[in-house]
Amino acid sequence: MAIVNPADLSASLLTVVNTVVAGRDGTPVTIGDVALERPRNRDHGDWASNIAMKIAKALRANPRELATQIAEALTSVEGVASVDVAGPGFINITLDAAAAGALAKTIVEADTAYGTGDLYTGVTVNIEFVSANPTGPIHIGGTRWAAVGDSLARIFTAEGAVVTREYYFNDHGAQIDRFARSLLASYLGEPAPEDGYGGEYISDIAARVIADYPGELSTIPTREEVQEVFRSTGVELMFGDIRASLHEFGVDFDVYFHENELHESGAVERAVARLRDLGHIYEADGATWLRTTDFGDDKDRVVIKSDGEAAYISGDLAYYLNKRERGFERNIILLGADHHGYVQRLMAMTAAFGDEPYYNLEILIGQLVNLVRDGEPLRMSKRAGTVVTMEDLVEAVGVDAARYSLVRSSIDTEVDIDLDLLTRRTNDNPVFYVQYAHARTGAVARNAADSGVGREVFDAGLLTHETESILLGTLAEFPRIVRQAAELREPHRVARYAEELAGTYHRWYDNCRVTPLGDEEVSDVHRTRLWLNDATGIVLRNALALLGVSAPERM
Structure with missing residues (x-):
């Protein structure tokens, strides 16, 4: 098999390894065992593998001796220039120029498919994120989850998963009562309730409720009935504002699930009945309890209180069961740092249903976001009155910079976002740096067309400059980065990779021309470099797409 991309090298290495170990005791090596990494020191070759050290123990073999046998066999593979063994058994592989350069053509032909994989092919994944209470605008913490959650959904999709983005509206309970009382107080010209909500948005929503009401609120006989109007209409208006803000931020959900439905549909009772059938429910002190201590929780949890009211965890039970009944194999929930104490009880709940904690249900906990302007923390919002909102951030830096900086x-880690930095059109601004690299690939392509340089010829063996080797190596890393980002739930890896690729491309641009200088004739070197330029543009574009950030053609 000729080597034209990293997947081919992995397949060739797998074939060689299984040939070398044939007949020995031990489990056959699979493609999942084959790990290829880019060496930090390029003098060590294009790729490195620890496969010999990984399998030596099971084969009762000396890892370095095994690596030497694999290396000798691998040198016969077409496209492999040399193979060395280092340390206790690392295999360092150098490809010939043609084999390394062939990747440029592979990327251009794959286009948007380059970087996609099969890690989660066919797996149904529900990613629940943001889920802010419908009592005010989305604050900056929720904005971080909007960026991270949507990027995770894109990355999971790129790895073959069937993804549903879900937003859980907490529209049941005391916070909605406080919201309704706050709207009513605004309408009546009274001070906001002591435990209520403030900010300009409360006055805005109250005024819109009044405008939407078909009659005169003053004719409603009781304060309680007026408050109910503000509750029902106000919550819907707040829902609409939240959905509109998210849409403008580039985030749309497949499902908006209302907590109230769980309590009105009998879902809570069905979940309790299921757990009772499984033997995990008991009665004590007039209340109904879930025996979560059997599954690692620090104490059992009240599900139905002695007064007959459903406890908070009852909604979690019903909602989790609802998701599983809808067919979701993997359920991922993104929560803020203040929810860290909920993780163990939710894992106990998962186990009580007979499912696998951290597989059927995962909880990702995120840290705080701080906005900084002129070196000082930004703490207050003109609209919300208490916290910085999504609208504040977008108004300050735009959607692209906001999403990129948050992901x-x-x-x-807690993150400080420098609003002044994100508005600069300099290389210090990471989103500008990456977007500018993509725009530069477009400019190079346009200039090439004007100079008569096209992609009629591709000769991978002509990509011999040191910066070309480094750029090709960086491009080859993209599928692995996407896979890691999905596997580890870390979309920031894609962003950091994009910055590395941008820097590598800029250095190549400074050293290798795609268009001829002066009276120089157009050559196959120029034509082949155009393929490499365009391949870089594709990978930058694909990486930014996974982050929900645009890839401008001109800047």
């Missing part, structure tokens, strides 16, 4: 750091 480029691990969710495990």
